[in-house]
Amino acid sequence: MIGRVSMLIFCLLASPFGAGQAAHADTLSIKAQLWRDGDKGGITLSQDHMKAGPVEFVVTNTSTDPVNGKMHEFLITPWSAALDGLPYDSANSVVLENELANLEGLEDMLPSATATMRLALRPGEYVVFSNQLPHDYRLGMAHRFTVEP
Numbered sequence: 001m002i003g004r005v006s007m008l009i010f011c012l013l014a015s016p017f018g019a020g021q022a023a024h025a026d027t028l029s030i031k032a033q034l035w036r037d038g039d040k041g042g043i044t045l046s047q048d049h050m051k052a053g054p055v056e057f058v059v060t061n062t063s064t065d066p067v068n069g070k071m072h073e074f075l076i077t078p079w080s081a082a083l084d085g086l087p088y089d090s091a092n093s094v095v096l097e098n099e100l101a102n103l104e105g106l107e108d109m110l111p112s113a114t115a116t117m118r119l120a121l122r123p124g125e126y127v128v129f130s131n132q133l134p135h136d137y138r139l140g141m142a143h144r145f146t147v148e149p
Contacts, residue, residue, distance in 0.1 A: 034072040041139040049146040061109040075105035079127040093134035
């Protein structure tokens with residue numbers, strides 16, 4: 001995995017995420033749930049689109065599967081192609097993170113853990129996904145996210 005700060009991130013990035021941290025009063029809060037149950041998984045968002053600007057993702061790992069429902073992560077990257085088209089290493093069953101531009105996220109989230117990530121997003125198409133465990137992404141732990149002007 002690429003070097004990302006775990007649990008609480010205040011992202012101050014250049015394009016496409018934007019620069020600076022917004023005031024809390026202007027920050028949209030979106031709840032995200034990470035889940036995996038056997039051979040199915042997903043990311044549920046309280047909303048999957050927003051206007052450009054600051055956003056706070058409040059992410060909870062709600063996985064309950066005793067074998068596969070362990071740690072997950074919440075990653076976001078600009079992506080306008082098909083949701084299932086992220087660069088993928090079939091031999092290891094993971095997304096090739098080093099081939100994604102401007103990848104940010106929360107990693108190593110244990111079951112029942114909640115963490116917050118704040119970003120300033122610019123208009124465009126994004127994908128949020130988990131790549132913590134082999135097969136997470138292909139089992140459905142990915143979701144399209146749209147930022148409108």
